[in-house]
Amino acid sequence: MGKLLIVGTLAFDAIESPFGKTDKILGGAATFIGLAASKYDVKSGIVSVVGDDFPKEYLDLLNDRNIDVSGVEIVSGGKTFFWSGKYSNDLNSRETLVTELNTLADFKPVVPEHFKDADVVMLGNLDPKIQMSVIKQLEKRPKLIVLDTMNFWMDHTLDDLLEVIKEIDVITINDEEARQLTNQHSLVKAAAQIHEMGPKYVVIKKGENGALLFEGNNVFFAPALPLKEVFDPTGAGDTFAGGFSGYLTATKNISFENMKNAIVHGSNLASFCVEKFGTERMQNLSKEEMESRLDQFTQLTQFNIELLNPS
C-alpha cells in the first residue's frame, strides 16, 4: 500500500457563512487533506502540532480512518491553532476575523521514522520553513512532492517560499495567487513562469470555475461540479489536494494521464466538502456517493469525439 505523508495544520475553525455560523469546530489543512486521502487505499500519516485543548475524539476520528497521528505533537499546556472567518453573501470572498497561531508559532515538525520513506508527500498550506524542514528529514526522494500554499506566504516569506518551490514536483495554487507570484495576468503565462521556478506540474485552482493542470505545453482542465447550493467553502482547496495526492498515492502512477484523473478525483471530493460546515460531509461520505458523482463528472465533461468532426 502506498504511503502518503501529510504536513499541515490541525485547527479549530469558527465559520460564518450566509447559511449560519459555527462554534469552534474541527478544521485545518491536514485534517481536510487526511480525510480526503482516506477515501483511497493509502497508508497516510500527519505531521502537525496541537495543544492539549485538542479533543482526543478528533485524533481518534483521524486514527479510525487509517490516518497515522504519531507525527502530531501535543504541546502540554499549549493551545491549538485557531482560525475564524466570515464569507460574503455569494461565498466568493471571505474575511479573516481571528488568527491565533498558538502552538503553531514555534512548531518544529518531526517526521516519524516509518514515514521517512513516503511515496508521496503532501505539504499542506503553512509556513514554507516547516514545509522545507519536512523535505529535509526524508530519507529518500519521494516519487512526488506536492505543495499547497497561499498569498500570505508570498506577502511575508517569499524567499522561503521560493526555496521550497524549487524542491517540489507539483504546486497547487489559486488563480489570484498564481498571478501574484508571477505578475502575469494570463494563467498560461503564469504557469510557464512557475514551471521555471521548479515544479514540473502546476495546478491552478479557480474555485467554482474549476482547476487547470499544466505540464509544459500539456494542459488539462476539470470544472467544479455545478451545485444547487454551496454551504461552506472552508477546506475545499485542502480536500482537493487530499483527493489529488491520495488518488496518486493509491494508484502509484504519476503520468500526466493519471494526473488528469487525480484532478477529477480532487474536484469530486471538493464538491462534497462544500455541502456542509467544516468536515461534516467528508466524515460521512460513502464510496457509493463518490462513484455516483464521478459519473456526473464524466457526463459533465466528456463528449463524443466521433461526432466532433463531421465530414
Place this chain on the structure above:
Amino acid sequence: MGKLLIVGTLAFDAIESPFGKTDKILGGAATFIGLAASKYDVKSGIVSVVGDDFPKEYLDLLNDRNIDVSGVEIVSGGKTFFWSGKYSNDLNSRETLVTELNTLADFKPVVPEHFKDADVVMLGNLDPKIQMSVIKQLEKRPKLIVLDTMNFWMDHTLDDLLEVIKEIDVITINDEEARQLTNQHSLVKAAAQIHEMGPKYVVIKKGENGALLFEGNNVFFAPALPLKEVFDPTGAGDTFAGGFSGYLTATKNISFENMKNAIVHGSNLASFCVEKFGTERMQNLSKEEMESRLDQFTQLTQFNIELLNPS
C-alpha cells in the same frame, strides 16, 4: 444543405483595449454569427438593417462566404448602428462609450421568402420585439430556435423579452444575466428557473470560465481554451452562438449529445475571435486551424475513464 436564418445587428464598432484602439470597423452580432456559421456546411442568411454608409465591401465579404444578405435592408440616407466601447486592463469588464442606434431604431425585419423554411433560426442579441417579429414570419416551426440576449433588454423591455423566451428552444445568456433574470445566485437553480420560462436548453456563458449547457438534469460544461493573450473580447459571445448554431444546422442533429459538440465548436471559434481586433481573425481562419484547436480542446477536457475507477 441545412438552412440557418440569422437575425442581428450589422454595425460599426470602435474598440479600445489595453492593446490598442480601432477606428470604426466592421462589427455587429449578425456579422460575427454569420462568419462563425460560415465555417460549416450551411446555407445561411442574415436579416438586418444598415444605412447607405455601410461599405459594399462588407456585404461582399459576407456574400463571398455564402451568407445570403438579401434580407439586409439598406436605408437610403440612413446611418448604420454604431457602438464604441473600452475594455478594462484585465479585459473582464467594459464600458460602453457610444451607442448610436441610427437605422436600427425603426427597424422592421423582413424575412426573405427563401428563408421562411429555415431549419435553425439564430436570434442574435437585439430588441426582443424584432426577435419576435422574425419568429412570426416563419412559415413552419424550425427544428431549433436559438436566442441570445443581454441585460439591457432585461432592464428595459423585460415583458417583451419574456414573451419571446417562451417561444424558443435554446437561450444563450451570460452568468450575470442568468442571475439577473432569475434572482438566483446558483447557476443550477437559475437554469432550472429559465427552463420554466420556456427554453428546453439553457446555455450559460462564463467568458474565460467556459460555458454550461443545461437540459433539465443533464448538464455539460466546456471550458474556454486557456490562451496566452486575449486581445479583444468583442464578438466572442456572438461567435460562440454562430459556431453553436452553424454546427447544429450542418449536422442536422439536435440531440443533447450533439449539442455538447456544438458547445465545443462554439468555444473553439470564440477562442480564435479574441486573438485579434473585431472580425479579423474570423475572416482568415482556416479549416486546419479549427481542427488543430479542436484537438487541443479534446486534450484539455477528455480523460481516460478506464483509469478513473481503480479497484
